[in-house]
Amino acid sequence: MKAIAFSEQGSAEVLQYTDVPKPSIDANEVLVKVEACAVNYLDLHARRNRPEIAAKLRQGDTPHILGSDIAGTIAEMGAAARGVSVGDRIVLAPCIPCSICSDCHRGAENLCDTQELIGFQINGGYAEYVKAPVQNAIRMPDELSFVSAAAMPIAYLTAWHMLMTRAQLRPEDDILILGVGGGVGSAGLQIAKLTGARVFATASSDEKLERARQMGADVTINYKDTDFSEVVLDVTEGRGVDVVLEHVGATTWEQSIASLAKNGRLVSCGVTTGNIGTINIRKMYQKELTVMGAALGTVVELRTLIHLAGQRKLQPIIDSVLPLREARQAHLLLENRQNFGKVCLRP
Ligand SMILES: [Zn+2]
Known part of the structure; x- marks a missing residue:
């Protein structure tokens, strides 16, 4: 599949439009065909110098793929995945909590010490496909576009x-x-x-x-x-x-x-x-x-927000939508603070 990936940290020049293997999913995961992925300032920090990304690049022999705010359709379901179906339009909750610690149990999974952020500790949505646990997939109302949905999670x-x-x-x-x-x-x-x-x-x-x-x-x-x-x-x-x-x-x-x-x-x-x-x-x-x-938020809160956006009570502000291969340009827009609202990529 096509993706924007990088093997060493640095300026926007390190971002390469390249071919990488399509992710393979576990029993409890879904494969999502990415329709839109929004760019966050965190992506710029991750690309430049965040130590978590440096550690991931040192450990693995594969490049890193950014992108935490993802909307798309379910392309494949793991054997044990329930609650959504192939073809469903979904937005992904960006954090993957452990689900077993005391914070997760009391519904404060945003405080989980071992949570992973999609696009940060693991590969994200600057790609044609991304995988995630099925619990992260939230079905979207028909009224909501992929770009608007992708603009929502983190912000x-x-x-x-x-x-x-x-x-x-x-x-x-x-x-x-x-x-x-x-x-x-x-x-x-x-x-x-x-x-x-x-x-x-x-x-x-x-x-x-x-x-x-x-x-x-x-x-x-x-x-x-x-x-x-x-x-x-x-x-x-x-x-x-x-x-x-x-x-x-x-x-x-x-x-x-x-x-x-x-x-x-x-x-x-x-x-x-x-x-x-x-x-x-x-x-x-x-x-x-x-x-x-305040540290991000919970899946319950994200479901509320997606519902409100479906009712047009919240309308994400989109500055621009660029093709995935122009991710460098998207980063420069944020770097130079030229945008008002979100910059989104579409594969
Ligand atoms: Zn936890």
């Missing part, structure tokens, strides 16, 4: 788990969403508007902020021009926002904390600009602030 799952499960966003809340042009940011904006909350959104360009306003953002802030916490406090007359969706890390941490109202909740899923942030502990307890983490 929407992360945003949903952050806002609904962790921060428990309410209709009366004000929420600040950082980097609204990215996958998690734009998903967070749609989910927040679904709840009825008032949304403050930041981005690096006025063009992205205009798109955010079209999607329902109430207050938009260009973070290149201004300290966003000052704008938040100004608009809320000193009160601050109830929830901050944070995924930037070190460079925005203090402004994010300063933007919180009394009883405010900051929820974080990423640290693009660095791992370490400080907090004024006195202000934290006096304002009864909560700082919480």
Whole structure:
């Protein structure tokens, strides 16, 4: 089969459009004919320097195939696989948990210590076919396109788990969403508007902020021009926002904390600009602030999201759809932050 694969880490040039063996499946697995695979920033990190990928490349004699956000049709079923049929249109849950640890048993498989991510620890969807355990295959509503479905898992799952499960966003809340042009940011904006909350959104360009306003953002802030916490406090007359969706890390941490109202909740899923942030502990307890983490999400949450997308209550933003062989170009689009919404590949 055709795939985009690489044998050593580096720039987008390492990605090769090449022939590799079609995966062979075990009894509990399905073979999926890939119809669309979305590109994530994680793919760029994996291609450049993530040590897990370096270890996989050292161990195996086969190249690595990226791609965690996959939609397609069931092409083959393992002997013991149940619940879907050949020909079904499905989206794949991106994580494969162990299913036997205490976290998996209590339904928090997103915290499983030994989980594997498709496209990361194992080969992914930048290919004509990919294999996965049958439990990862979620049937899609007819209304949903393969491209829209592939745009959802990592970005929407992360945003949903952050806002609904962790921060428990309410209709009366004000929420600040950082980097609204990215996958998690734009998903967070749609989910927040679904709840009825008032949304403050930041981005690096006025063009992205205009798109955010079209999607329902109430207050938009260009973070290149201004300290966003000052704008938040100004608009809320000193009160601050109830929830901050944070995924930037070190460079925005203090402004994010300063933007919180009394009883405010900051929820974080990423640290693009660095791992370490400080907090004024006195202000934290006096304002009864909560700082919480969020790590992807669960299959149950992904089923909810796919259902909502089938009802058109969530509509993934697609920046561009490229043929699989142009994966280098897709990576460059993300690398140069030229996209608003997801970039998808189609074999
Ligand atoms: Zn587990």
